[in-house]
Amino acid sequence: xxxxxxxxLTREEELNTRNTLLLSQQTTAIQALNSRNIELQNxxxxxxxELQTPLTSxxxxxxxxxxxxxxxxxxxxxxxxxxxxxxxxxxxxCVADLVEATRMETGKLGVxxxxxxxxxxxxxxxxxxxxxxLAKGIDLRSDVHPSLTRVPLDERRIAQVCTNLLSNALKFTxxxxxxxxxxxxxxxxxxxxxxxxSDTGIGIAPEHLERIFDKLYQVRETDTSILGGVGLGLYIxxxxxxxxxxxxxxxSTVGQGSTFYFTVPKRLLPPSRHILCVxxxxxxxxMLRAVLERIGLKVTAACDGETxxxxxxxxxxxxxxxxxxxxxxxxxxxxxTLRATWPDLPLVVxxxxxxxxxxxxxxxxxxxxxxxxxxxxEKLIATVRALLDARGPRSVP
Amino acid sequence: MKLILIVxxxxxxxxxxxxxxxxxxxxxxxxxDAMAGVEMAVKHHPDLVILDISLPAGSGFDVAEKIxxxxxxxxxxxxxxxxxxxxxxxxxxxxxxxxxxxxxPFKDGxxxxxxxxxxxxxxxxxxxxESLTPVNPTSGxxxxxxx
Numbered sequence: 301x302x303x304x305x306x307x308x309l310t311r312e313e314e315l316n317t318r319n320t321l322l323l324s325q326q327t328t329a330i331q332a333l334n335s336r337n338i339e340l341q342n343x344x345x346x347x348x349x350e351l352q353t354p355l356t357s358x359x360x361x362x363x364x365x366x367x368x369x370x371x372x373x374x375x376x377x378x379x380x381x382x383x384x385x386x387x388x389x390x391x392x393x394c395v396a397d398l399v400e401a402t403r404m405e406t407g408k409l410g411v412x413x414x415x416x417x418x419x420x421x422x423x424x425x426x427x428x429x430x431x432x433x434l435a436k437g438i439d440l441r442s443d444v445h446p447s448l449t450r451v452p453l454d455e456r457r458i459a460q461v462c463t464n465l466l467s468n469a470l471k472f473t474x475x476x477x478x479x480x481x482x483x484x485x486x487x488x489x490x491x492x493x494x495x496x497x498s499d500t501g502i503g504i505a506p507e508h509l510e511r512i513f514d515k516l517y518q519v520r521e522t523d524t525s526i527l528g529g530v531g532l533g534l535y536i537x538x539x540x541x542x543x544x545x546x547x548x549x550x551x552s553t554v555g556q557g558s559t560f561y562f563t564v565p566k567r568l569l570p571p572s573r574h575i576l577c578v579x580x581x582x583x584x585x586x587m588l589r590a591v592l593e594r595i596g597l598k599v600t601a602a603c604d605g606e607t608x609x610x611x612x613x614x615x616x617x618x619x620x621x622x623x624x625x626x627x628x629x630x631x632x633x634x635x636x637t638l639r640a641t642w643p644d645l646p647l648v649v650x651x652x653x654x655x656x657x658x659x660x661x662x663x664x665x666x667x668x669x670x671x672x673x674x675x676x677x678e679k680l681i682a683t684v685r686a687l688l689d690a691r692g693p694r695s696v697p
Numbered sequence: 698m699k700l701i702l703i704v705x706x707x708x709x710x711x712x713x714x715x716x717x718x719x720x721x722x723x724x725x726x727x728x729x730d731a732m733a734g735v736e737m738a739v740k741h742h743p744d745l746v747i748l749d750i751s752l753p754a755g756s757g758f759d760v761a762e763k764i765x766x767x768x769x770x771x772x773x774x775x776x777x778x779x780x781x782x783x784x785x786x787x788x789x790x791x792x793x794x795x796x797x798x799x800x801x802p803f804k805d806g807x808x809x810x811x812x813x814x815x816x817x818x819x820x821x822x823x824x825x826x827e828s829l830t831p832v833n834p835t836s837g838x839x840x841x842x843x844x
Contacts, residue, residue, distance in 0.1 A: 345781075349751075349780050349781055352802060353707055353710065353780050354709070355801075356707075356713075356780065356803065357709035357712075357713050359802045360714070360803060361709075361713050361715075363805060364713060369716060369717065369720040370716075392802055403784075418776065589792065610824065
C-alpha cells in the first residue's frame, strides 16, 4: 500500500513537473508567435513602401511620355506605353491589397457607418462597372427591393466589397452571360439586409468553397494569369463585412455560376449598451475603447478590478471584458463580484495566456467567452455583437 | 514664373515631378534631404513646397515645422506626399497646415491639380465620384484614403 502511495505521489510530481514545463514551453511559443506576427506586419509595411516608391517614378515617367511632354509619339509607342502604365497599375493594386490586409489584421482598418441610400450606392456601383461589362458583352442587372431606403453603411467600404464581387463575376463569366446585383431584406434575419452578386460563369468546385475567403487562397484550377491579384480580394471584402457586423458566404454550381451573398445590419447597436473593459495594459484599454465606441457602445475602461467596480457602481451594465491576469483583485474574483451584482452578465475573458492556471478558476464562472489577445478586431466585434444580440433583458443592479 | 521646391529623397521621383511641373510653366528646385530642404526654402523663398514625409536627416514634418516658424518662409503653402500607409500621417500633415496630401503612386493629373490649387490658380472642385474611383479591379480597393 505504502509503495503504491509513494508511486502515485512520484507519478503526480512527475506529471506536475511535466505540466509546468509544457506551460512554460507554450508561453514561450505564444510570445515567439506574437513577436513573429509583429515582424511580419512590419515586413508588409516595408515591402509596400519599397514597391510603391519605384512604381511612382515608373508610372510618372510613362505618363510624362504619354502626355507628349518629351515629344510626339507614334501610335505604336503610345499603345506600348499604355500597356506599361496598365502593368504599373496592376502592381499598385496588388500592393494596395497587401496594405489593406495588413491594416485589417492590425486593427487599423475601421468602418464608419452613416445613413446611406442603398439605391444610390448600387446605382453608383453599376455605373462604375457598366463599361467593363458592356465591353465583354455581359448583361449587368440590378434589383434593389423598393422598401429599402437608408441603412447605416460605410459607403466607400461597401462599394469596395461590391466592386470586388463584380470584378470577380466579370472575370469568370463568359461573353453573353449575365451578372445580377440584388439587395433585399435578409430572409433569415429581419434586422439585416442582404446583398448578392450572381453570375452565370464557370462556378466554383465544392472543395474550394470553404476556403475561398481565406487569406492568399486562390482557386488553382483556373488560369492564374486570368485571375490576377494575390488572393486577398475576398479576404478583405469578408473582413469589411464582418467589421459591419454582417457575414459573407457563397453558393455555386460548377458550369452554372456563383452567387456571393453578404449581410449588413439595418441598425447600429443602441448607443445605450454599456460595456466594461478591465485591463492593466493601457494600449489594450485604448484599443478596446476605440473599437467598441466605434460600433456605438458606451465603454467604461478600468486598469484593475477595484477601479472597475467603483466606476460601474449603480450603473446598468451589458457586458464585461476582463483581462485574465490583473493586478490586485484577481479576475475570477472580479467576475464573481460582477455576476453577483449583474446576474447573467455576459463575461469575456481577454487574455494572451488562455492556458494559464487562472483560466481554470475563471472557468467556474461559465458561461463565459474566451478571446485571445491575438484575435482580429473583426473577431472581437463579431463576438461582442453576438453576445449582445443573444442577450435578453438588460442587467440592472 | 512661380517657384516650387520639391523635397524628395528618391531622385527619380523628384526628377519626374520636376519634368512634369517645368512642362507646365513652373520653375522647380529640388532638395534630396530634410536639411537641404530647409536651407533651400530659406534661401529661395519658393511659392510652394512639396514634401516627401520619409526623408534622410529628418522628416517632411520636421521641414514643415521649420518652414512655418522661420520668418522668410512663414505662410508658404505645403503639399505632403508619401508611399506610406501608416495611420496618423494625414492628421499630422493637416495640423501643419498642408493644402494637399498626395499618396504615391500619383493618380493621373493629381500632382498638377493639387499644385494649381495650392497656388490659388484654380478653384477647388469637389470630385463627386471620389468615393468610387479609382478602384482596384482585384479587391475593389480604392487607392485614396479618407483623412
